[in-house]
Amino acid sequence: MIIIAGTRGRETEIGTGAFYCPRCQTERGYVRKRVGTYxxxxxxxxxxxxxxxxxxxxQTCHQKYELTVLDYQPAVAPVIPEMDRLRVSIRRDLDAGMPLQMAQQKLVNEGIHDNSADHTVTVAAGAGVRTCPACGMRYVRTVERCTSCGAGLVTHVG
Ligand SMILES: [Zn+2]
Ligand SMILES: [Zn+2]
Known part of the structure:
Protein backbone atom coordinates (compact mmCIF):
# COMPACT_ATOMS: atom_id res chain seq x y z
CA MET A 1 0.00 0.00 0.00
CA ILE A 2 1.30 3.40 -0.92
CA ILE A 3 0.83 6.05 1.71
CA ILE A 4 0.43 9.53 0.30
CA ALA A 5 1.38 12.02 2.94
CA GLY A 6 2.07 15.74 2.71
CA THR A 7 1.25 19.13 4.02
CA ARG A 8 -1.20 21.70 2.88
CA GLY A 9 -2.28 25.19 3.88
CA ARG A 10 -5.78 25.46 5.13
CA GLU A 11 -8.02 28.32 6.18
CA THR A 12 -10.55 27.80 8.93
CA GLU A 13 -13.36 30.21 9.50
CA ILE A 14 -13.49 31.23 13.14
CA GLY A 15 -15.89 34.12 13.16
CA THR A 16 -17.73 36.86 11.32
CA GLY A 17 -18.68 40.43 12.05
CA ALA A 18 -18.85 43.92 10.64
CA PHE A 19 -15.93 46.28 10.15
CA TYR A 20 -14.87 49.33 8.17
CA CYS A 21 -13.15 48.00 5.06
CA PRO A 22 -10.39 50.45 3.98
CA ARG A 23 -10.64 49.19 0.41
CA CYS A 24 -14.43 49.42 0.08
CA GLN A 25 -14.30 52.58 2.20
CA THR A 26 -17.46 51.61 3.97
CA GLU A 27 -18.84 49.19 6.51
CA ARG A 28 -18.72 45.59 5.35
CA GLY A 29 -19.15 42.12 6.70
CA TYR A 30 -15.94 40.20 7.38
CA VAL A 31 -14.88 36.64 7.95
CA ARG A 32 -12.18 35.99 10.48
CA LYS A 33 -9.98 33.11 9.42
CA ARG A 34 -7.11 31.14 10.82
CA VAL A 35 -4.42 29.83 8.49
CA GLY A 36 -2.45 26.76 9.30
CA THR A 37 -0.30 24.21 7.58
CA TYR A 38 -1.72 20.75 8.06
CA GLN A 59 -16.78 39.51 2.34
CA THR A 60 -17.36 42.03 -0.41
CA CYS A 61 -13.95 42.74 -1.96
CA HIS A 62 -12.13 39.73 -0.42
CA GLN A 63 -9.17 41.85 0.57
CA LYS A 64 -7.24 40.25 3.44
CA TYR A 65 -6.19 42.29 6.45
CA GLU A 66 -4.38 41.86 9.73
CA LEU A 67 -6.57 41.74 12.81
CA THR A 68 -5.67 45.34 13.60
CA VAL A 69 -7.99 46.42 10.77
CA LEU A 70 -10.83 45.93 13.24
CA ASP A 71 -9.52 48.97 15.12
CA TYR A 72 -9.28 50.98 11.94
CA GLN A 73 -11.30 54.17 11.91
CA PRO A 74 -11.89 56.08 8.69
CA ALA A 75 -9.82 59.26 8.54
CA VAL A 76 -11.77 62.30 9.60
CA ALA A 77 -10.83 65.62 8.04
CA PRO A 78 -9.36 67.93 10.69
CA VAL A 79 -11.87 70.48 11.81
CA ILE A 80 -10.64 73.96 10.97
CA PRO A 81 -12.22 76.60 13.16
CA GLU A 82 -14.54 78.81 11.19
CA MET A 83 -12.44 81.97 11.61
CA ASP A 84 -9.27 80.20 10.47
CA ARG A 85 -11.07 78.94 7.40
CA LEU A 86 -12.29 82.48 6.65
CA ARG A 87 -8.84 83.92 7.23
CA VAL A 88 -7.33 81.49 4.72
CA SER A 89 -10.02 82.25 2.18
CA ILE A 90 -9.65 86.01 2.69
CA ARG A 91 -5.88 85.79 2.38
CA ARG A 92 -6.35 84.12 -0.99
CA ASP A 93 -8.62 86.97 -2.09
CA LEU A 94 -6.14 89.58 -0.84
CA ASP A 95 -3.24 87.92 -2.66
CA ALA A 96 -5.34 87.95 -5.81
CA GLY A 97 -5.60 91.75 -5.54
CA MET A 98 -8.80 92.30 -3.59
CA PRO A 99 -8.70 95.51 -1.54
CA LEU A 100 -8.90 95.07 2.24
CA GLN A 101 -12.06 97.15 2.29
CA MET A 102 -13.74 94.79 -0.16
CA ALA A 103 -12.57 91.69 1.72
CA GLN A 104 -14.02 93.12 4.90
CA GLN A 105 -17.31 93.85 3.15
CA LYS A 106 -17.36 90.30 1.86
CA LEU A 107 -17.09 89.00 5.44
CA VAL A 108 -19.81 91.34 6.61
CA ASN A 109 -21.98 90.02 3.79
CA GLU A 110 -21.33 86.50 5.08
CA GLY A 111 -22.79 87.57 8.40
CA ILE A 112 -19.58 88.38 10.28
CA HIS A 113 -19.79 91.29 12.71
CA ASP A 114 -18.04 94.54 11.56
CA ASN A 115 -15.32 94.50 14.23
CA SER A 116 -14.68 90.82 13.77
CA ALA A 117 -14.49 91.21 9.98
CA ASP A 118 -12.03 94.11 10.37
CA HIS A 119 -9.87 92.07 12.72
CA THR A 120 -9.95 89.00 10.48
CA VAL A 121 -8.90 91.01 7.41
CA THR A 122 -6.15 92.85 9.33
CA VAL A 123 -4.72 89.58 10.63
CA ALA A 124 -5.01 87.93 7.21
CA ALA A 125 -3.30 90.88 5.49
CA GLY A 126 -0.37 90.93 7.92
CA ALA A 127 2.31 93.65 7.92
CA GLY A 128 3.19 96.00 5.05
CA VAL A 129 -0.27 96.89 3.86
CA ARG A 130 -0.19 99.28 0.88
CA THR A 131 -2.60 102.09 0.24
CA CYS A 132 -3.67 103.45 -3.12
CA PRO A 133 -2.76 107.17 -3.19
CA ALA A 134 -5.60 107.88 -5.60
CA CYS A 135 -8.61 106.10 -4.14
CA GLY A 136 -7.49 105.00 -0.69
CA MET A 137 -8.07 101.27 -1.24
CA ARG A 138 -5.73 99.12 0.83
CA TYR A 139 -3.91 96.01 -0.36
CA VAL A 140 -1.47 93.39 0.86
CA ARG A 141 2.15 94.18 -0.03
CA THR A 142 2.34 91.61 -2.83
CA VAL A 143 -0.11 93.69 -4.87
CA GLU A 144 1.63 96.27 -7.09
CA ARG A 145 -1.28 98.14 -8.58
CA CYS A 146 -4.66 99.24 -7.36
CA THR A 147 -7.16 96.88 -8.92
CA SER A 148 -9.82 99.53 -8.40
CA CYS A 149 -8.30 102.55 -10.20
CA GLY A 150 -5.00 101.25 -11.62
CA ALA A 151 -2.69 103.58 -9.67
CA GLY A 152 0.69 102.38 -8.38
CA LEU A 153 0.62 101.51 -4.67
CA VAL A 154 2.70 102.98 -1.86
CA THR A 155 3.61 101.12 1.31
CA HIS A 156 1.50 102.21 4.18
CA VAL A 157 3.63 103.60 7.00
CA GLY A 158 2.52 103.26 10.61
ZN1 LIG B 1 -13.90 45.41 1.20
ZN1 LIG C 1 -6.91 103.15 -6.38
Whole structure:
Protein backbone atom coordinates (compact mmCIF):
# COMPACT_ATOMS: atom_id res chain seq x y z
CA MET A 1 0.00 0.00 0.00
CA ILE A 2 1.30 3.40 -0.92
CA ILE A 3 0.83 6.05 1.71
CA ILE A 4 0.43 9.53 0.30
CA ALA A 5 1.38 12.02 2.94
CA GLY A 6 2.07 15.74 2.71
CA THR A 7 1.25 19.13 4.02
CA ARG A 8 -1.20 21.70 2.88
CA GLY A 9 -2.28 25.19 3.88
CA ARG A 10 -5.78 25.46 5.13
CA GLU A 11 -8.02 28.32 6.18
CA THR A 12 -10.55 27.80 8.93
CA GLU A 13 -13.36 30.21 9.50
CA ILE A 14 -13.49 31.23 13.14
CA GLY A 15 -15.89 34.12 13.16
CA THR A 16 -17.73 36.86 11.32
CA GLY A 17 -18.68 40.43 12.05
CA ALA A 18 -18.85 43.92 10.64
CA PHE A 19 -15.93 46.28 10.15
CA TYR A 20 -14.87 49.33 8.17
CA CYS A 21 -13.15 48.00 5.06
CA PRO A 22 -10.39 50.45 3.98
CA ARG A 23 -10.64 49.19 0.41
CA CYS A 24 -14.43 49.42 0.08
CA GLN A 25 -14.30 52.58 2.20
CA THR A 26 -17.46 51.61 3.97
CA GLU A 27 -18.84 49.19 6.51
CA ARG A 28 -18.72 45.59 5.35
CA GLY A 29 -19.15 42.12 6.70
CA TYR A 30 -15.94 40.20 7.38
CA VAL A 31 -14.88 36.64 7.95
CA ARG A 32 -12.18 35.99 10.48
CA LYS A 33 -9.98 33.11 9.42
CA ARG A 34 -7.11 31.14 10.82
CA VAL A 35 -4.42 29.83 8.49
CA GLY A 36 -2.45 26.76 9.30
CA THR A 37 -0.30 24.21 7.58
CA TYR A 38 -1.72 20.75 8.06
CA UNK A 39 -0.17 17.36 7.80
CA UNK A 40 -2.24 15.38 5.35
CA UNK A 41 -2.73 11.72 4.72
CA UNK A 42 -4.32 10.90 1.42
CA UNK A 43 -4.97 14.63 1.02
CA UNK A 44 -7.03 14.77 4.17
CA UNK A 45 -5.76 17.28 6.78
CA UNK A 46 -5.00 15.31 9.92
CA UNK A 47 -3.17 17.61 12.24
CA UNK A 48 -2.06 21.23 12.20
CA UNK A 49 1.72 21.43 12.12
CA UNK A 50 2.14 25.17 11.75
CA UNK A 51 -0.03 28.07 12.79
CA UNK A 52 0.15 31.15 10.56
CA UNK A 53 -2.21 33.18 12.64
CA UNK A 54 -5.48 34.84 11.87
CA UNK A 55 -6.63 37.37 9.36
CA UNK A 56 -9.71 39.30 8.42
CA UNK A 57 -11.23 39.02 4.98
CA UNK A 58 -13.77 41.46 3.57
CA GLN A 59 -16.78 39.51 2.34
CA THR A 60 -17.36 42.03 -0.41
CA CYS A 61 -13.95 42.74 -1.96
CA HIS A 62 -12.13 39.73 -0.42
CA GLN A 63 -9.17 41.85 0.57
CA LYS A 64 -7.24 40.25 3.44
CA TYR A 65 -6.19 42.29 6.45
CA GLU A 66 -4.38 41.86 9.73
CA LEU A 67 -6.57 41.74 12.81
CA THR A 68 -5.67 45.34 13.60
CA VAL A 69 -7.99 46.42 10.77
CA LEU A 70 -10.83 45.93 13.24
CA ASP A 71 -9.52 48.97 15.12
CA TYR A 72 -9.28 50.98 11.94
CA GLN A 73 -11.30 54.17 11.91
CA PRO A 74 -11.89 56.08 8.69
CA ALA A 75 -9.82 59.26 8.54
CA VAL A 76 -11.77 62.30 9.60
CA ALA A 77 -10.83 65.62 8.04
CA PRO A 78 -9.36 67.93 10.69
CA VAL A 79 -11.87 70.48 11.81
CA ILE A 80 -10.64 73.96 10.97
CA PRO A 81 -12.22 76.60 13.16
CA GLU A 82 -14.54 78.81 11.19
CA MET A 83 -12.44 81.97 11.61
CA ASP A 84 -9.27 80.20 10.47
CA ARG A 85 -11.07 78.94 7.40
CA LEU A 86 -12.29 82.48 6.65
CA ARG A 87 -8.84 83.92 7.23
CA VAL A 88 -7.33 81.49 4.72
CA SER A 89 -10.02 82.25 2.18
CA ILE A 90 -9.65 86.01 2.69
CA ARG A 91 -5.88 85.79 2.38
CA ARG A 92 -6.35 84.12 -0.99
CA ASP A 93 -8.62 86.97 -2.09
CA LEU A 94 -6.14 89.58 -0.84
CA ASP A 95 -3.24 87.92 -2.66
CA ALA A 96 -5.34 87.95 -5.81
CA GLY A 97 -5.60 91.75 -5.54
CA MET A 98 -8.80 92.30 -3.59
CA PRO A 99 -8.70 95.51 -1.54
CA LEU A 100 -8.90 95.07 2.24
CA GLN A 101 -12.06 97.15 2.29
CA MET A 102 -13.74 94.79 -0.16
CA ALA A 103 -12.57 91.69 1.72
CA GLN A 104 -14.02 93.12 4.90
CA GLN A 105 -17.31 93.85 3.15
CA LYS A 106 -17.36 90.30 1.86
CA LEU A 107 -17.09 89.00 5.44
CA VAL A 108 -19.81 91.34 6.61
CA ASN A 109 -21.98 90.02 3.79
CA GLU A 110 -21.33 86.50 5.08
CA GLY A 111 -22.79 87.57 8.40
CA ILE A 112 -19.58 88.38 10.28
CA HIS A 113 -19.79 91.29 12.71
CA ASP A 114 -18.04 94.54 11.56
CA ASN A 115 -15.32 94.50 14.23
CA SER A 116 -14.68 90.82 13.77
CA ALA A 117 -14.49 91.21 9.98
CA ASP A 118 -12.03 94.11 10.37
CA HIS A 119 -9.87 92.07 12.72
CA THR A 120 -9.95 89.00 10.48
CA VAL A 121 -8.90 91.01 7.41
CA THR A 122 -6.15 92.85 9.33
CA VAL A 123 -4.72 89.58 10.63
CA ALA A 124 -5.01 87.93 7.21
CA ALA A 125 -3.30 90.88 5.49
CA GLY A 126 -0.37 90.93 7.92
CA ALA A 127 2.31 93.65 7.92
CA GLY A 128 3.19 96.00 5.05
CA VAL A 129 -0.27 96.89 3.86
CA ARG A 130 -0.19 99.28 0.88
CA THR A 131 -2.60 102.09 0.24
CA CYS A 132 -3.67 103.45 -3.12
CA PRO A 133 -2.76 107.17 -3.19
CA ALA A 134 -5.60 107.88 -5.60
CA CYS A 135 -8.61 106.10 -4.14
CA GLY A 136 -7.49 105.00 -0.69
CA MET A 137 -8.07 101.27 -1.24
CA ARG A 138 -5.73 99.12 0.83
CA TYR A 139 -3.91 96.01 -0.36
CA VAL A 140 -1.47 93.39 0.86
CA ARG A 141 2.15 94.18 -0.03
CA THR A 142 2.34 91.61 -2.83
CA VAL A 143 -0.11 93.69 -4.87
CA GLU A 144 1.63 96.27 -7.09
CA ARG A 145 -1.28 98.14 -8.58
CA CYS A 146 -4.66 99.24 -7.36
CA THR A 147 -7.16 96.88 -8.92
CA SER A 148 -9.82 99.53 -8.40
CA CYS A 149 -8.30 102.55 -10.20
CA GLY A 150 -5.00 101.25 -11.62
CA ALA A 151 -2.69 103.58 -9.67
CA GLY A 152 0.69 102.38 -8.38
CA LEU A 153 0.62 101.51 -4.67
CA VAL A 154 2.70 102.98 -1.86
CA THR A 155 3.61 101.12 1.31
CA HIS A 156 1.50 102.21 4.18
CA VAL A 157 3.63 103.60 7.00
CA GLY A 158 2.52 103.26 10.61
ZN1 LIG B 1 -13.90 45.41 1.20
ZN1 LIG C 1 -6.91 103.15 -6.38
Missing amino acids: FTLFFIPIVRVKDHGEFIEC
